[in-house]
Amino acid sequence: MKQNARGKMKLLWSIFCVFFKIGPSTFGGGYAMIATIEEEIVRKKRWMNEAEMGDMISVSGSAPGGVAVNSATFIGYRLGGVAGAVAAVIAITLPTFLIVFLLSGLRLLFKDNVKVEAALKGIHAAVVALIIVAAGKMWKASVLDAVTFALVAVSLALLLFTQIHPFYLIVGGLTAGVLVVQYNQKRGKSIVTEQVRTEESRDLQFPEYYI
Amino acid sequence: MLWELLYIFFKVGLVSFGGGYAVITLIQREVAGQGWLDSGAFQEIVSLAGMAPGSIATNTATLIGYSQAGVGGAIAATVGIILPSLIIVIGIAAFFLKLQSNKWVRSSFYGLRPIVTGLILYAAVHFGFSGTSGSWLTWTLAGSLLICAGCLLLISKYKVHPFAVILLSAVAGIVIF
Numbered sequence: 001m002k003q004n005a006r007g008k009m010k011l012l013w014s015i016f017c018v019f020f021k022i023g024p025s026t027f028g029g030g031y032a033m034i035a036t037i038e039e040e041i042v043r044k045k046r047w048m049n050e051a052e053m054g055d056m057i058s059v060s061g062s063a064p065g066g067v068a069v070n071s072a073t074f075i076g077y078r079l080g081g082v083a084g085a086v087a088a089v090i091a092i093t094l095p096t097f098l099i100v101f102l103l104s105g106l107r108l109l110f111k112d113n114v115k116v117e118a119a120l121k122g123i124h125a126a127v128v129a130l131i132i133v134a135a136g137k138m139w140k141a142s143v144l145d146a147v148t149f150a151l152v153a154v155s156l157a158l159l160l161f162t163q164i165h166p167f168y169l170i171v172g173g174l175t176a177g178v179l180v181v182q183y184n185q186k187r188g189k190s191i192v193t194e195q196v197r198t199e200e201s202r203d204l205q206f207p208e209y210y211i
Numbered sequence: 212m213l214w215e216l217l218y219i220f221f222k223v224g225l226v227s228f229g230g231g232y233a234v235i236t237l238i239q240r241e242v243a244g245q246g247w248l249d250s251g252a253f254q255e256i257v258s259l260a261g262m263a264p265g266s267i268a269t270n271t272a273t274l275i276g277y278s279q280a281g282v283g284g285a286i287a288a289t290v291g292i293i294l295p296s297l298i299i300v301i302g303i304a305a306f307f308l309k310l311q312s313n314k315w316v317r318s319s320f321y322g323l324r325p326i327v328t329g330l331i332l333y334a335a336v337h338f339g340f341s342g343t344s345g346s347w348l349t350w351t352l353a354g355s356l357l358i359c360a361g362c363l364l365l366i367s368k369y370k371v372h373p374f375a376v377i378l379l380s381a382v383a384g385i386v387i388f
Contacts (some may be wrong), residue, residue, distance in 0.1 A: 062316065063300050065224060066266035068266065085304075093269065104259055119382070121355065126358060129359045132359075135328060142327065155328075169330070
């Protein structure tokens with residue numbers, strides 16, 4: 001029993017160490033990080049095989065939340081149950097948590113520095129560009145026909161001109177999706193609900209939500 | 212205050228489909244509703260969050276929590292936004308549904324994805340324009356547009372790494388402004 005507990009602690013510690021290392025590398029976006037996870041988990045540690053990695057990617061892309069945290073949860077759970085999942089999530093979050101603090105501390109230190117103000121303005125413009133890129137990728141993955149185009153237009157208009165809470169849009173989108181697919185099936189029409197996936201378009205299928 | 216932060220970011224985390232930038236819109240609405248931060252302070256937080264590795268959504272939550280209630284607030288907000296994903300993914304992993312081949316999941320995601328696109332587009336509009344009140348054709352706005360266009364070119368045409376783009380634009384900001 002004691003031996004078992006020690007083995008479990010050791011497993012949790014090694015899960016923690018691996019994800020602590022992966023955390024700071026989540027710079028290039030969640031799907032860039034998948035490559036790092038594959039390298040560490042599949043090739044080096046041999047904790048999972050390629051097929052399990054595929055399952056993991058599909059689950060962490062569909063569940064709410066960021067791909068990085070979701071992947072860590074999935075792998076941690078598979079290896080060490082709930083404790084493993086918690087260890088992996090803490091490990092992948094902690095480095096960025098500390099870096100965010102460091103940055104905001106530095107920001108306070110240089111509060112009235114003209115150069116820092118200017119640099120932040122530049123970064124602001126860059127973040128806008130990153131958001132536009134993300135929107136473009138998501139557009140390609142989501143706008144498949146007239147209905148999906150209308151959904152984008154309606155949701156954007158509601159956000160711009162009303163104070164609607166995004167929660168209702170999300171619920172509305174989920175409902176609309178089911179209704180439209182059902183309606184078309186009743187009329188004997190099948191519709192494409194997803195972009196056809198090829199290896200090259202994986203980038204489109206999994207847009208970099210998570211930059 | 213800590214419970215409030217935990218509760219509000221838990222709600223945000225629960226519907227944070229699409230991660231990242233779509234969630235910025237969700238957070239912005241919550242923050243505006245609570246009257247926690249003005250628009251300028253919120254934008255500055257998002258800029259800082261974009262500089263750090265990791266999810267811009269989680270980083271934003273951390274910084275907002277910190278601004279409202281110090282280190283404890285930062286922890287409460289971060290835990291709040293992550294907890295729903297943790298619970299849901301464990302649930303899925305435990306019962307192991309083959310999610311993407313499920314008909315219901317496929318059809319609801321068909322409707323969900325356009326909404327996420329709308330949320331991200333709104334984030335771009337809101338984040339891009341709400342700082343520019345008053346006169347339109349200012350030196351600052353022109354410089355911002357220039358940097359933004361340059362970044363778009365670098366990312367989409369030359370596939371430059373986002374972090375390198377952020378560093379370059381910081382330098383460009385110092386030169387221009």
